[in-house]
Amino acid sequence: MSKPYMFLTCLIPGPSNLKACIDVFLEPLIDDLKKLWSGVLTYDISKRQNFIMRVNLMWTINDILAYGMLPGWGTHGKLACPHCMEHHKSFTLNYGYKTCWFDSHQRFLPIDHPFRRNVKAFRKGEVETDGPPLRLTPMQVWRRVKDLPKITESGTKRIDGYGEWHNWTKRSIFWDLPYWKHNLLRHNLDVMHTEKNFFDNIFNIVMNVVRKAKDNDKARKDLALYCRRRDLELKAQGNGKMVKPKANFTLSTTEVKQVCC
Amino acid sequence: MPDGYSSNLARCVDVEKGRIHGMKSHDCHVFMETFLPIAFSSLPIHVLNPLIEINHFFKDMYSTSLNRESLLRMEENIPIIICKHERIFPPAFFDSMEHLPIHLPYEALLGGQVQYRWMYPFERW
Numbered sequence A: 001m002s003k004p005y006m007f008l009t010c011l012i013p014g015p016s017n018l019k020a021c022i023d024v025f026l027e028p029l030i031d032d033l034k035k036l037w038s039g040v041l042t043y044d045i046s047k048r049q050n051f052i053m054r055v056n057l058m059w060t061i062n063d064i065l066a067y068g069m070l071p072g073w074g075t076h077g078k079l080a081c082p083h084c085m086e087h088h089k090s091f092t093l094n095y096g097y098k099t100c101w102f103d104s105h106q107r108f109l110p111i112d113h114p115f116r117r118n119v120k121a122f123r124k125g126e127v128e129t130d131g132p133p134l135r136l137t138p139m140q141v142w143r144r145v146k147d148l149p150k151i152t153e154s155g156t157k158r159i160d161g162y163g164e165w166h167n168w169t170k171r172s173i174f175w176d177l178p179y180w181k182h183n184l185l186r187h188n189l190d191v192m193h194t195e196k197n198f199f200d201n202i203f204n205i206v207m208n209v210v211r212k213a214k215d216n217d218k219a220r221k222d223l224a225l226y227c228r229r230r231d232l233e234l235k236a237q238g239n240g241k242m243v244k245p246k247a248n249f250t251l252s253t254t255e256v257k258q259v260c261c
Numbered sequence B: 001m002p003d004g005y006s007s008n009l010a011r012c013v014d015v016e017k018g019r020i021h022g023m024k025s026h027d028c029h030v031f032m033e034t035f036l037p038i039a040f041s042s043l044p045i046h047v048l049n050p051l052i053e054i055n056h057f058f059k060d061m062y063s064t065s066l067n068r069e070s071l072l073r074m075e076e077n078i079p080i081i082i083c084k085h086e087r088i089f090p091p092a093f094f095d096s097m098e099h100l101p102i103h104l105p106y107e108a109l110l111g112g113q114v115q116y117r118w119m120y121p122f123e124r125w
Helices: A019-038 A064-069 A138-145 A191-207 A217-226 A253-260 B025-039 B045-061 B068-088 B096-111
Strands: A040-044 A049-053
Touching (some): A019 A064, B045 B068
């Protein structure tokens, strides 16, 4: 993808984040795309003749925050995953107050996998019997969103049940494109950001970076609540303070220095 | 390493304090792809292996030629890898970003190579 093939179609003024209202600014673009789908007369310089050019929007490429703006499925809270939708298994941590996807991946395993019956290593005392969440076809998604309100200049209206059983904020303007409800992959999860954040998490926790590692006292309290890992739980000292035992997944200070060399 | 493969990672390293900071997205990518198994080799083997497996998962994901069989195999493997992480790390570690790799092979099955579907070309401007 080099410079001659890139094309700046619209520039949206700041300074505040538009959130769902981005649709208002995308309207000229969608109008153009609709016109291009039905075909426009174009001159082919190599053959020196006119032809009908048709253009199709394949997909959008966006980071996870823009993912909340474009398709209209909010990427915050428990319902953040746009694939799992309401069949999520995330929960809020008792001490950390963060949404957590712990223990929600055994359902993707084959039904006879030993991890599903393991009651010690994952969430204590729980056996996973559910299958993976259903994958919705584009038509099924369309049936869900077709009655939702569209965004106009007057702003957004909160839809009933937002954050409880759905995360829809609007009917996205992309659904106005005639072929959009037959498009299997409409918006991409960005692999670059996923990998970077994944790596940051691993790196911070292994290198024990101060204030960034997700292995603080609250995390250890949550660990005692959800898991059976005695060796990692906070231990009371004689003077009333709690001490955090060193975990086997973090490097010691000397080992961290060795990594840097 | 070939010329132009990575930026100068040494600028991020503070040897005296034992810190690495200020890594850009592509530095993270290079670290994840090549250095992770070497850098973290002093971890116990049952912690290191799942980290290397996720490193291989992303490496396969970046391959310029993907075929259906390997993607289906990746789709089977990724829940096992993440479950192995769940056995090691505390619950607070698993934010939404740890969950999303589950869906990446399916998107690759539909959309093809990641090089046409990621944000590197746009983040440069």
